Amino acid sequence: MLCVQCIILFLPGISKHIVRSAFGPLPGNPSFDFTVSHIGVNYTQISNLSFGEDLRLGTLRFTFRTDTKNMISVEKIVISGLNATLHLDEKKRIRVSGLSFPRDKKVDHSGPVFDISAFDSYFAYLPEHIVLKNSTIFIDTGKDRLCIPVEGDVRLDRDTRLADMKLSILPMNQKITLGVTADLSKGPVQMKISADDFYPQRLLAMVPGGDFARGKFCGPVDCTIETKDFSNFHFELNHLGLGPEPCLNINFPEISGILSFDRTAMAFKADGRIQINSPGIALSPFKFEILSQIASGTVAQFSLTLQNEIAKTWDITPELMELPLSTADFPDQIQFFDPQFRLFVSGDLEHQAGKLAFSGTALKSYKNDKANHRNLINISGLQVKTEFDGNFGDSESLKHIKLDALIDKIAFQQHNIKMNTASLNASSDAVFTFSNSGIILDMDVNAVCNKTKIVSGQATAFVRRAGIKGKIEKQTSSDICLQLKPFLSDTDITMKDKGIQAKGVYFELPVTYPFKNMNAFGRAGTKKIILHDNIFPAVSAKVIQTSDLAMDIQGKLTHTGFPGLAIDFFAQTGLDSAMNPFAKGRMITNQFSITPNTLIPFVPGISGRGDFKFDISARADFSYANQKINSSADIQLANGTLNSVESDFSAAGISADIHFNDLMVPETIPGQYINIDTINAGRFKFNDGKIRFSLEDGKSINIENLKFNWCNGIVSTEAFRLPSDDNAMHITLYCDRLGMEDFFHQLGAFDAEGGGTLSGRIPVVMANTEIGFDNGFLFSTAGEGGRIFIRDLDRMLAGIPKNTPEFSQLDLAGEALKNFEYNWIKLKLNTHGDTLAVNMQLDGKPVSALPFEYNRNLNSFVRVNAQSPGSNFQGIKLDVNLTLPFNQVVQFGNNLKRIMNP
Numbered sequence: 001m002l003c004v005q006c007i008i009l010f011l012p013g014i015s016k017h018i019v020r021s022a023f024g025p026l027p028g029n030p031s032f033d034f035t036v037s038h039i040g041v042n043y044t045q046i047s048n049l050s051f052g053e054d055l056r057l058g059t060l061r062f063t064f065r066t067d068t069k070n071m072i073s074v075e076k077i078v079i080s081g082l083n084a085t086l087h088l089d090e091k092k093r094i095r096v097s098g099l100s101f102p103r104d105k106k107v108d109h110s111g112p113v114f115d116i117s118a119f120d121s122y123f124a125y126l127p128e129h130i131v132l133k134n135s136t137i138f139i140d141t142g143k144d145r146l147c148i149p150v151e152g153d154v155r156l157d158r159d160t161r162l163a164d165m166k167l168s169i170l171p172m173n174q175k176i177t178l179g180v181t182a183d184l185s186k187g188p189v190q191m192k193i194s195a196d197d198f199y200p201q202r203l204l205a206m207v208p209g210g211d212f213a214r215g216k217f218c219g220p221v222d223c224t225i226e227t228k229d230f231s232n233f234h235f236e237l238n239h240l241g242l243g244p245e246p247c248l249n250i251n252f253p254e255i256s257g258i259l260s261f262d263r264t265a266m267a268f269k270a271d272g273r274i275q276i277n278s279p280g281i282a283l284s285p286f287k288f289e290i291l292s293q294i295a296s297g298t299v300a301q302f303s304l305t306l307q308n309e310i311a312k313t314w315d316i317t318p319e320l321m322e323l324p325l326s327t328a329d330f331p332d333q334i335q336f337f338d339p340q341f342r343l344f345v346s347g348d349l350e351h352q353a354g355k356l357a358f359s360g361t362a363l364k365s366y367k368n369d370k371a372n373h374r375n376l377i378n379i380s381g382l383q384v385k386t387e388f389d390g391n392f393g394d395s396e397s398l399k400h401i402k403l404d405a406l407i408d409k410i411a412f413q414q415h416n417i418k419m420n421t422a423s424l425n426a427s428s429d430a431v432f433t434f435s436n437s438g439i440i441l442d443m444d445v446n447a448v449c450n451k452t453k454i455v456s457g458q459a460t461a462f463v464r465r466a467g468i469k470g471k472i473e474k475q476t477s478s479d480i481c482l483q484l485k486p487f488l489s490d491t492d493i494t495m496k497d498k499g500i501q502a503k504g505v506y507f508e509l510p511v512t513y514p515f516k517n518m519n520a521f522g523r524a525g526t527k528k529i530i531l532h533d534n535i536f537p538a539v540s541a542k543v544i545q546t547s548d549l550a551m552d553i554q555g556k557l558t559h560t561g562f563p564g565l566a567i568d569f570f571a572q573t574g575l576d577s578a579m580n581p582f583a584k585g586r587m588i589t590n591q592f593s594i595t596p597n598t599l600i601p602f603v604p605g606i607s608g609r610g611d612f613k614f615d616i617s618a619r620a621d622f623s624y625a626n627q628k629i630n631s632s633a634d635i636q637l638a639n640g641t642l643n644s645v646e647s648d649f650s651a652a653g654i655s656a657d658i659h660f661n662d663l664m665v666p667e668t669i670p671g672q673y674i675n676i677d678t679i680n681a682g683r684f685k686f687n688d689g690k691i692r693f694s695l696e697d698g699k700s701i702n703i704e705n706l707k708f709n710w711c712n713g714i715v716s717t718e719a720f721r722l723p724s725d726d727n728a729m730h731i732t733l734y735c736d737r738l739g740m741e742d743f744f745h746q747l748g749a750f751d752a753e754g755g756g757t758l759s760g761r762i763p764v765v766m767a768n769t770e771i772g773f774d775n776g777f778l779f780s781t782a783g784e785g786g787r788i789f790i791r792d793l794d795r796m797l798a799g800i801p802k803n804t805p806e807f808s809q810l811d812l813a814g815e816a817l818k819n820f821e822y823n824w825i826k827l828k829l830n831t832h833g834d835t836l837a838v839n840m841q842l843d844g845k846p847v848s849a850l851p852f853e854y855n856r857n858l859n860s861f862v863r864v865n866a867q868s869p870g871s872n873f874q875g876i877k878l879d880v881n882l883t884l885p886f887n888q889v890v891q892f893g894n895n896l897k898r899i900m901n902p
Contacts, residue, residue: 085140177194252275254273257270281317286341304343316336335363351389352392502529552572594612595613649682672693686709735760772831853871
């Protein structure tokens with residue numbers, strides 16, 4: 001009996017040792033551990049199983065039974081709490097617990113083919129039911145860690161040797177179901193993957209490098225992928241959206257196709273419908289078909305067919321289209337009748353060829369409505385056929401283009417229109433010539449206006465002259481070039497709601513397509529810009545086309561209010577290869593001066609506030625790409641001066657070199673400096689001032705450090721932010737070795753001489769346009785004495801009755817301070833309203849005898865007449881409290897409110 005109990009007690013440990021021995025050393029030497037938590041007649045449970053750091057399992061439960069032949073048969077395995085971490089390295093290999101897949105090492109298959117029939121006798125031991133629950137797969141890409149919950153259910157039929165598996169994957173709270181049927185002796189039989197109400201943009205957010213595709217596809221979509229032979233995969237995809245911007249939506253209501261594999265290549269075929277929806281655009285749906293052959297991972301051949309379904313008209317209403325050109329004068333409606341559009345492209349990644357056919361019975365453009373139209377353009381019998389050959393990835397290779405155009409009739413109807421007693425006269429000419437060389441189309445459209453007022457919303461334009469000149473030239477039998485030259489001359493534009501006026505706007509740009517360098521420059525600019533009745537710079541620029549969809553702009557801004565100011569700018573703008581807009585440029589100013597006279601037209605309230613002058617130069621850089629704006633600027637200040645006679649304040653030698661890393665906010669990087677050579681504020685004299693700061697979020701300034709020289713010593717501060725939370729400025733001035741003689745002279749109540757210095761701190765508070773000292777403390781340097789002299793002694797004794805101890809003590813202290821030789825001094829400074837309270841403690845002795853003798857009745861020294869020799873004090877400590885008018889110390893105190901709150 002005891003032996004049985006021992007076996008039961010040690011059976012889990014024995015079984016664990018047996019399993020470890022059976023496995024032996026594992027590849028990569030990962031740690032392998034588990035706990036046999038239960039061994040019973042009907043089930044066994046293993047807990048806390050770990051295979052290295054990447055594979056962990058909560059519980060693994062085996063349910064089994066014994067048949068009549070005493071054979072153990074596993075009925076069910078329940079796997080719960082599986083956590084698997086897959087690492088994706090830089091070579092896109094999967095690594096888990098020291099193993100990587102696929103392996104770099106090539107496997108030799110020259111040996112005998114693996115025969116699964118050798119395991120026929122073991123099929124009887126396979127479980128009938130396998131359940132996977134409460135499990136998660138983690139994918140570590142190095143930058144992101146993705147979490148994907150997983151559930152599974154597998155059922156096995158030992159007689160037929162068929163296994164049915166259903167696996168549910170839930171990435172980003174979306175469910176993807178995978179169903180597989182497999183023959184255990186032959187392999188997979190069929191598979192189906194399905195997802196309903198699926199958002200592809202959420203799944204693409206999990207894929208490294210999927211940011212571009214994520215912004216293009218949107219859902220919800222329904223999709224299925226099904227195969228019965230694992231050679232042909234049928235798929236269906238419904239309700240897929242492309243480009244979820246409000247101005248243009250492309251939807252695929254239904255897509256179906258097949259993907260086929262063989263030993264050498266892969267074939268892809270798909271067809272479906274496309275719907276294009278946009279404000280102001282009503283087109284019929286399109287049908288498409290794609291065929292592709294893929295070999296060795298490369299598209300060997302493909303073809304695309306796109307054509308519209310039957311429709312009576314295509315309608316375009318420009319005013320409903322979300323275009324940025326809000327002031328442009330577009331037609332009110334464009335109609336294309338009986339449209340037929342067909343595009344066919346075939347080729348490979350290096351070379352493509354195709355045909356485009358477009359036709360319709362009529363094209364009409366209306367101004368106003370159909371009943372009361374004006375400026376009607378009517379084109380009848382339009383047919384265009386184009387053949388092209390080359391590589392769309394390289395526009396220069398698209399040389400072989402053939403264009404055939406047929407127009408039965410062009411009619412242009414115009415009316416004289418009177419608006420605000422002004423008239424508009426427009427004319428157009430078009431000449432068509434079809435030949436193997438020479439001009440195919442030459443057109444010239446002009447609108448000559450006499451102060452014609454064209455109103456669009458809150459914008460009013462007086463257009464003098466506008467138009468377009470162009471032609472299509474056929475240089476060779478296969479080379480066609482379109483040349484256009486739109487122009488706008490002497491135009492005035494007013495936006496009343498914005499308070500903006502532009503006088504003398506002009507624009508002219510020669511354009512060719514495909515791009516052909518003609519060395520022809522255009523021009524653009526405006527003679528005068530007025531913002532809220534203030535005149536701003538005039539702009540003139542030179543414009544040149546640099547590619548099919550890009551141009552360079554180089555120009556200058558000048559301003560009559562700043563005769564010395566000139567701003568040179570350069571910009572590159574256009575569309576990149578993905579048809580996304582971009583722009584980048586730079587603006588540079590020369591050094592110019594700013595004075596009150598130059599700013600009064602823009603800031604009238606600055607008049608009479610004082611005199612100043614700054615020499616300024618600046619440079620700004622900006623770029624726009626991928627819907628993101630980047631900007632920076634450098635501003636240099638030199639030779640700056642400030643002078644206010646009324647407040648007795650002046651500063652000279654102001655200079656700075658400030659770098660803005662973002663002008664949109666705006667903000668600067670830390671460590672910007674402003675240097676000031678001298679500052680005079682009443683009696684106070686400062687020099688070599690330096691302010692280290694940074695501008696944060698365009699709303700606050702972080703003063704990192706303020707430092708200046710005062711009284712031949714150094715004064716500095718800790719960091720503080722403007723404005724503060726309580727709209728008060730708290731600054732602590734840390735004083736280091738201030739010269740005693742200069743300090744008392746500037747304080748205005750004493751004179752001193754000698755080499756003594758003062759150190760300490762003076763907290764300064766500025767709130768509600770008032771300035772004050774809060775418990776300032778200064779002390780002299782030990783061992784450095786000197787002499788001190790007080791002025792205005794009567795101020796100390798005012799209001800104190802004579803023949804009192806208090807009067808005698810102050811009288812004695814005042815007499816001693818007329819010529820006092822000190823060893824050390826301590827000062828405390830506080831303000832109360834308009835007064836400055838000074839507490840001064842001194843240790844030393846009077847230089848000469850004082851006219852005082854001790855009076856026993858008063859228990860104090862009292863003043864005696866000149867006939868008495870007085871008393872010689874060998875050592876005395878004085879504690880003197882003085883109350884001074886604050887504006888006597890801070891000479892500009894009377895004007896402080898006007899300075900801080902002009």
